[in-house]
Amino acid sequence: MRRYFFLPLTLPFLIFLVLLLPLLFILFASTITIAFQKLGLPLPVAFTLFWAALIGSFVNIPITEIRSYGPIVKVAKVSFFGITYPVPYIDWGEQKTMVSINVGGALVPISVVLYEFIRLIILNENSLFVRTLVAILISTLISKAFSRPVKGLGIAIPTFIPPLIAASLALLLGGPNKPLVAYASGTMGVLIGADLLNWGKLKELGAPMVSIGGAGTFDGIFLAGIIAVLLV
Template sequence: MNNPYFQFSGGVIGALLFLAGLFFILVFLPVSIVAEAFSRLGLTTFQGVLMFMAIVVGRTVNIPVHTSQRLVMVRRPISVRCVMDTRGQGACVEDEPANELKKQVFAVNLGGCVLPLLLSLTFLLGMADAVGAVGFGWIGFALVAVAAGCYAVSRPDVLTGMRVPLFMPALMTFVSVYFFVPEPIRPLAAYVAGTMGTILGGNVALLLTPRLRNRIATPLVSIGGAGTFGGVLVAGVLAVLLA
């Protein structure tokens, strides 16, 4: 007679394989791709992984730089409270949220703006002698092209303030770099144009356009933050690998 408590169905092995697959797809593969991209720009594998972790963690940090006099509506969530009625029975009542007005705050995101900017400057200064004046001209051309494209496709967003389509910056960076920039400086041009072009065109230029800026109604407007961070990261990494 078989004891049902000792029958093996393979469920534990399957669960472990599933978790291992998730770890590979969500952790190991992205880290490996980013490390490979940064290695083409002169960083070691350890430095690349460390910088990737700093960027991912830094996406949660917004540094305020300006508080506007413009007031925006902040919606509070609906609260539910449970009370006892006259018969001693419990009942749940929804309280209507009391919306409030707050001054709009502008900030820069640590992982989506500050660190990519510092990396771009570091790479440019470190490779200045090899790039030369002509190379800087091509990098500037690619940056302007990506910025113009991101400005064309970026939109004010109700939840995030500003939104840039995830893969559009990477696609525009690849086209502008692969077909126009000389091969020796393509990785550098791809990173600088992909990150800074996305930020300048998708966020900064949008904020400098009154018609679009006035359509942003979120209390916190973060340059390189939610809605743009993914585009900056994908453009900076994929464009370098494809260049």
């Protein structure tokens, strides 16, 4: 039996891998929590936002449904000498795309940015508020330029462009509060430029569901803000 069945990993390496995964998760969680703390958020709030983003990345709230007409692959059944063969063919029909918003990838970053904006208004930090808005506008235009619709999937953008652009804008416009400009421009730039400004192209994707903010653990919008904050 040993000739046919064997472990793909040696037992010591398997034990090491099992022990390593929790350490990597703790390191990852600590890094994201530190990024939130650089925004001026208390440790309990930063830790809560980490879990909200993690769990919320699996939650998509339906917003609306987009209907369009286009080519659909259908299958016809053809019998020949008692044998049924499936024959695919192209037909025109109604396509439905459910548009939803991701909690971890969209609602959590929006809530953080709104909190920071309200704080700036209360503290009368008008200069920083305006510079942050300018950074978001520039990041939005760049994200729109680099975003591309991927048929059957959604709107895609190169992974490292948003955080690098956001970090650069933070260094240029952030002044004493670079983390805020980095996070706001990194998250809102992608959310507005890549997702919202491509709303008219959603019906061309042919996907059954499109999620604003992405669907999956720590999507691009969330990571764009976190990486940008860590870079500054």
